[in-house]
Amino acid sequence: xQMNMVSAINSALDIxxxxxxxxxxxxxxxxxxxxxxxxxxxLMAKYGEDRVVDTPLAESSxxxxxxxxxLAGMHPIPEIQFAGFMYIAYDQLVSHAARFRSRTRxxxxxxxVVRTPVGGGVRALEHHSENPEVLYSHIGGLIVVxxxxxxxxxxxxxxxxxxxxxxxxxxxxxxYRLFREEVPDGSxxxxxxxxNVLRQGSALSIITYGTMVQxxxxxxxxxxxxxxxxxxxxxxxxxxxxxxxxVKKTGRVLIVHEAPLSYGAGAEVAARIxxxxxxxxxxxxxxxxxxxxxxxxxxxxxYATPNEKRIGDAIDKLLSA
Amino acid sequence: xxxxxxxxxxxxxxxxxEGGNIDQSLFPKDVDDSKMVSMYKYMLLxxxxxxxxxxxxxxxxxxxxxxxxxxxxxxxxxxxxMRKQDFxxxxxxxxxxxxxxxxPLDRFILYWKGxxxxxxxxxxxxxxxxxxxxxxxxxxxxxxxxxxxxxxxxAVAIAFxxxxxxxEGDFYESMNFGGVFKLPxxxxxxxxxxxxxxxxxxxTASKTLAQKGIAAGIACVQVDGNxxxxxxxxxxxxxxxxxxxxxxxxxxxxxxxxxxTSDDPTKYRPDxxxxxxxKKDPIVRVRAYLTKKGLWNDVMEQQANEEQLxxxxxxxxxxxxxxxxxxxxxxxxxxxxxEVLKQEEDAAEAANFWR
Numbered sequence: 001x002q003m004n005m006v007s008a009i010n011s012a013l014d015i016x017x018x019x020x021x022x023x024x025x026x027x028x029x030x031x032x033x034x035x036x037x038x039x040x041x042x043l044m045a046k047y048g049e050d051r052v053v054d055t056p057l058a059e060s061s062x063x064x065x066x067x068x069x070x071l072a073g074m075h076p077i078p079e080i081q082f083a084g085f086m087y088i089a090y091d092q093l094v095s096h097a098a099r100f101r102s103r104t105r106x107x108x109x110x111x112x113v114v115r116t117p118v119g120g121g122v123r124a125l126e127h128h129s130e131n132p133e134v135l136y137s138h139i140g141g142l143i144v145v146x147x148x149x150x151x152x153x154x155x156x157x158x159x160x161x162x163x164x165x166x167x168x169x170x171x172x173x174x175x176y177r178l179f180r181e182e183v184p185d186g187s188x189x190x191x192x193x194x195x196n197v198l199r200q201g202s203a204l205s206i207i208t209y210g211t212m213v214q215x216x217x218x219x220x221x222x223x224x225x226x227x228x229x230x231x232x233x234x235x236x237x238x239x240x241x242x243x244x245x246x247v248k249k250t251g252r253v254l255i256v257h258e259a260p261l262s263y264g265a266g267a268e269v270a271a272r273i274x275x276x277x278x279x280x281x282x283x284x285x286x287x288x289x290x291x292x293x294x295x296x297x298x299x300x301x302x303y304a305t306p307n308e309k310r311i312g313d314a315i316d317k318l319l320s321a
Numbered sequence: 322x323x324x325x326x327x328x329x330x331x332x333x334x335x336x337x338x339e340g341g342n343i344d345q346s347l348f349p350k351d352v353d354d355s356k357m358v359s360m361y362k363y364m365l366l367x368x369x370x371x372x373x374x375x376x377x378x379x380x381x382x383x384x385x386x387x388x389x390x391x392x393x394x395x396x397x398x399x400x401x402x403m404r405k406q407d408f409x410x411x412x413x414x415x416x417x418x419x420x421x422x423x424x425p426l427d428r429f430i431l432y433w434k435g436x437x438x439x440x441x442x443x444x445x446x447x448x449x450x451x452x453x454x455x456x457x458x459x460x461x462x463x464x465x466x467x468x469x470x471x472x473x474x475x476a477v478a479i480a481f482x483x484x485x486x487x488x489e490g491d492f493y494e495s496m497n498f499g500g501v502f503k504l505p506x507x508x509x510x511x512x513x514x515x516x517x518x519x520x521x522x523x524x525t526a527s528k529t530l531a532q533k534g535i536a537a538g539i540a541c542v543q544v545d546g547n548x549x550x551x552x553x554x555x556x557x558x559x560x561x562x563x564x565x566x567x568x569x570x571x572x573x574x575x576x577x578x579x580x581x582t583s584d585d586p587t588k589y590r591p592d593x594x595x596x597x598x599x600k601k602d603p604i605v606r607v608r609a610y611l612t613k614k615g616l617w618n619d620v621m622e623q624q625a626n627e628e629q630l631x632x633x634x635x636x637x638x639x640x641x642x643x644x645x646x647x648x649x650x651x652x653x654x655x656x657x658x659x660e661v662l663k664q665e666e667d668a669a670e671a672a673n674f675w676r
Contacts, residue, residue, distance in 0.1 A: 024471070050471055056501055061460040061494035068464020068478070071449065072408070074471070076464075088490075095454045096461065104450045105441040106653045140654050140662075164656035193659060237659035 003183040006176045008150035009039050009115075012157040013077065015187050017047045020075060023161060026053040027062055027079030027115075036081055037117060037176055063089035063114065067097050070110040075161060080116040083170065084127030090135070097166040098141030113160045113167045118146070119211045119258055120305055121174035123298040129173075130295060131259035133210075136168045137236035137268075144235040145192060146170040148213035150183050152233060155190030163192065172211040179214075195239040197246070201228035204252035204318055207243055207269055209233060212256045212306060219311040225319065235265055243269060244277050251282035252318050258305055261289035283321035288314045331531045333543040336550035339601050341609030349554050354616055360401055360549055361607045361617070364393040366629045367417035368604065370426065373633050374433050378582045382641070384435035389416040391547075391577030394603030395511050397421060398552025398572075402560065403479060408469075409448030410462040410480035412455065414511065418481075422448060426636035431643055437650075438643065447476075455516075456482055456489025459508065463495040466504035466567070477563045479507040479556070485516025487530050496537035496569060505563035507556065508534070512546065513576035518589040534569030546572030547603040575601070647674045 003011065016023045025040060031054035034041030044052035055062050059080055066076040080086040093114070100108045120129030137144045143165050147153035153171065160167040198217070203225050208216050209232040220227045228246050232239065247253055253273060255266035266287040273285055288306045296304050336347045352360075371390055377383040389396070396417025403409070409418055419429050424446060432439030432451060440450040452458035462480025469476045486492055487510055499506040510530045514521045527533060534541030540562060544551040552572050559568035575598040579586050586595075611617035651666035652658065658666075669675070 053502075056494075056497055058490075058494040058497065060491055061463065061498045064457065064460020064491060064495065065464035065467060065498055068410075068461035068466070069468045069471075070464075071461065072465045072468030072472075074468050091454060091457055092460065092491075095457060096452075100450075101655070102650070102653045103437050103440050105437050105649060107441040107443075108450060109656070143655070193657075237655075237661050240661050 001183060001185050002180040003150045004177045004180050005147070005150045005153050005171070006037060006039050008154040008183045009157060009171065010041060010043070011183070011185070012154040013040060013043060014046070015158060016077065016161045017043065017051060019187070020161070022074040023077060024051045024053060024069065024074060025077045025079065026055050026066060028055060028057055028081050030054060030079050035079065037173065039171075040079070059085055059089040060092055063092040063097070066112050066114070067092060067100075067110050070112045071100070071108055075111050077113045077115060077161065080114065082128045082130070083116045083118045083132050084130040086116055086132070093136065093142065093166070093168070094139050098139045101165070102141055109164050110166045111164045113157065113169050115169045115171060117173040117176070118170040119172040119174055120295060120301045121211065123301070124173070126297055129301065131257070131290065133170055133235045133259060134263065134265055137265065141166070142236065143167040143192060144170065145233065146172065146210040146235060147233065148172070148210055148231050149175060149179070150181050152190050152196070154183055155188050156192060156233065158187055159189040159192050162189070167192070170210065174211050175214070190233070193234050193237055193239060195242040196231040196233050197228065197242065198231050199227065199229040201226040202250055203227055204254060204315065205230060205243075205246040205250045206254045206256060207232065208256040209235065209265075211258050215306070215308045215311055216256055219308045219315060222308070223312055223315055225315055227315070232265070238268065238272070240272050240276075243272065247273055247277045248280045251280055252321075253281070253285045254288065254314050254318050255285065256288045256306060256311055258290050260292045261287060262292040264289050283318055286314050286318050329535050331529050331541060331543055334551055334554075335545035335548050336554055337548045337606055337610060339606050341606045341613060343610070347554060349550060349557060352550065352553065354614070356401070357607070357611060358616055360397050361604070361611060362625055363397050363400075363417065363421050364549065364604050364607065365625055366632070367393045367396065367420050369626070369629045370420065370429075370633055371416055373637065374430060375578070375582065377430075377637065378433070383430070383433045385581050385583050386433050387414050387581045388578035389414050391598065391602065392511060392513055392574045393417050394549035395509070395546045395552050395572045395574055398549035399479065399509060399556045402553045402556035404560070406447065406474070406476040407560065408465050408476060408478045410458050410465065410478060411449060411451060412458060412481050412483060412486065413451045413453055414483070415481050418448075422446065426633065427639035430636055430640040434640060436643065436645060456486040456491040458482070459486070459491050459495035460498065462508070463498040463504060463506055466499060466506035467502060469505050470502070477505040477507055477560050479509055481509050481511055483516060484510065484512040484514065484521050484524055484530055485519060487533055488524055493533070493537070496534055496539060496567065499567035500537040500539045503566035506567040507559045507563070508567065508569040509556070510569065510571040511574060512571050513574050515576045515580065515586075515590070517580040517584060529571060531569055531571035539567040539569055541569040541571070543571040543573060546574030547601045547606075549603060549607065574603070
């Protein structure tokens, strides 16, 4: 069935709720309102108020209570309305969700999936366009996933709810309704911790994820270059092997993400390439990313967010290096 | 016109006073002589264990330690009122709770020696491991209570917080969450008057800490926290009422020792203050009661002390014989071993873990 990412995630949540009584959704306005992006539309009517829970407006207790539910044998899927409002729950994720397994040597675990919309490009107000993936990726014990389209979103989410770990599931708002693609009605899983080679190529490797996958594909098509495109899909733990394999093949690397350049995921990827494939490189690693600044207000975001043109220019520069 | 939008008050109660005299109208009916003696012995054991770990720390045989001296009645009263299925959510000072609920003493000591293995929760313990970030354990208690209600289990989650912890947002959020969903949740404020160096009167302008529950629309009560029977009764009442929603209990006690071994209370605490509280010692009054009733004497006291010291020494010996396994750090981060973490583990092992 043709689905956009909103319907695909809704379908995944529907299946998760149907398959496992221990799964509950909780968050602000997710019930009657169906969530501010309508991702949870219809699920409260179908599964009841105790499984699709409208919570008080308090993010730390949404995540904290979800941790408690998980410790007590449930598999909660909390939603934080926007990633920009999740900082207040950061302590719960970092100090507890990430650490319970480790601090108790596996005797207490926190199986849960935290869903939150990320990224800009929808002309939203301040705090609604954050790209915080590395804030969570720096924390051992958390898994960080960011899909780039409907098929991956559903499959990754269905995999995430089967895992016994805390997963931070970042949903790019720009992609929610951007396009439709064929998505199976039933259950299927997309592997977590494994990058996806979207396009085989030999001229250069472009490593990206989330909102930047689409502009990268467009830029490559326009330039007509033989690029290998890798969608990381999981930011943490990183699939180093797939990246290194590609670098060995192409010798040229461009990393693209919307999040700020400094200390971004690109820095991690570049460092691993420098450590393990330096002598395979024919040119310095290049990065295209958001500027190292707070995400701008909507009227300015077009000047800041990487786009097809910047990616295309970087491809030219890299291939002539 | 003006009308009263809200009227309320906070009850305070004490069952046993400083001299060991009982208010019969409040005495919990299911506490018989043997239970009283057992509770007393657990208070002694907790205090002896506390003194031992403090001494180990001073000898460099334990890491930073948070003593529980003076607060034993809160833990023992609560632990005895709880049922096996009720769930314990600690911060980091509820040593008596671990002791009564059967947490192996050697593991408890191992925790304070700085090993994660001491934080591993035994099967069927029905409790969490130690939580250090103040207040942050409270929403987890609410979530556990949600799970009990959702699964229709006859169980209550009891989450401990200190007086300082009631200033945290997580404390308010958890009580609010519990109130909204009418959860089987008990918030137990262990008000020991000090948040490291900050006295209770500088922590908040609120007249009681119990009244913080009023804003969440939940039941709240203040009790003498140095009276194990008052704490017992408050927790028992709250469990009986848990199907109607949460209760917030403020147990008024006193931290006779330091916050942790890394601070010196003489720097910020008036000596007279601590002296005055010594008269309210939670153990002394129970001994007076038991002695008066002919249930306890000096010989029994000496015998109990000897037995407990032996038990503690055996636990210390077991904890000190523990052999750490650095691989266990790497192998419990995820439910699976990520390839990149495996590389780090292999490199560390190849370098003999930097030794």
